[in-house]
Amino acid sequence: MTEPVFRYHPDPLATGSAVRVQHECSVCGQLRQVRFTRRTPGFTGWQQESWLYHCGDGAAFLGPAGYRDVEPHPDALNMLRASHRQLGWSSEETDEFLHRLDRNGEPTAYLFQCLHCGTHLASWDIG
Structure with a gap:
């Protein structure tokens, strides 16, 4: 079966x-x-989990991600950078943060992929 x-x-x-x-x-x-x-x-985060969506539908959860997991997906990296810009972070602070992403620790990213167009999406979390 x-x-x-x-x-x-x-x-x-x-x-x-x-x-x-x-x-x-x-x-x-x-x-x-x-x-x-x-x-x-699903997944468990330190803060409130948020399932990402794109093209009017929920995205597929690919798993927790460190920088090396997110790096090949510029669309996901840009999403993380935009999130930090909204919080008032500088580009330098954001890049330093992104390079510290750890799939098994914190901070961590959560990687998703749109089921319709293939765009990669990401959110981040820290305890």
Whole structure:
């Protein structure tokens, strides 16, 4: 039996919303290879999580991201820079912050991708 596929969360194993472990599904009773750690795959942030959207639809969550994960996506980097401009940060402060992004620590970014046009989006969080 194949595991469920989530349009808005394409790789829950990579993001930590699921773990690979053989178990009997409590709903269908069949043997499964993946156990989901929450009912609806998502992510947990230090502040209030915000699911990003684009082209009038929710975007696919690709996972937490450090600078090296976001760097290949200029559209996502520009979104993070715009967020900092709105907060009054200088370009130097923003660049220093972006280079400190850590997918396993803080500050961190959350990387998304539009399901319609492929644009990469990002938000950031710090504890």
